[in-house]
Amino acid sequence: MADFRALTRRSLISILGAVVAGLNATTAAQAKSSKAAANYRGAPNGGQSCANCSYFYPPSGCGVVSGPVSARGWCKLWG
Numbered sequence: 001m002a003d004f005r006a007l008t009r010r011s012l013i014s015i016l017g018a019v020v021a022g023l024n025a026t027t028a029a030q031a032k033s034s035k036a037a038a039n040y041r042g043a044p045n046g047g048q049s050c051a052n053c054s055y056f057y058p059p060s061g062c063g064v065v066s067g068p069v070s071a072r073g074w075c076k077l078w079g
């Protein structure tokens with residue numbers, strides 16, 4: 001019985017470790033680029049702007065670049 005409890009405790013610790021590692025990987029995958037790294041600017045690039053980018057969510061959000069962005073802005077991650 002004592003061995004079973006020890007095994008269970010070790011199993012729980014292993015599972016908890018795997019969950020924490022998975023959360024860390026998810027957080028890293030969801031990290032956004034800085035504006036500088038994305039070459040963000042507050043002006044459109046031809047017909048491309050945040051307003052018509054699939055990553056833009058009004059009024060000033062971006063799914064891949066951190067911080068507020070302008071609907072009239074643009075960066076190299078436009079898509």
Ligand code: SF4
Pocket residue numbers: 038040049050051053054055056057061062063064065069073074075076077078079
């Ligand atoms: S990816 Fe770039 S262009 Fe698209 S919304 Fe974000 S900052 Fe604007």
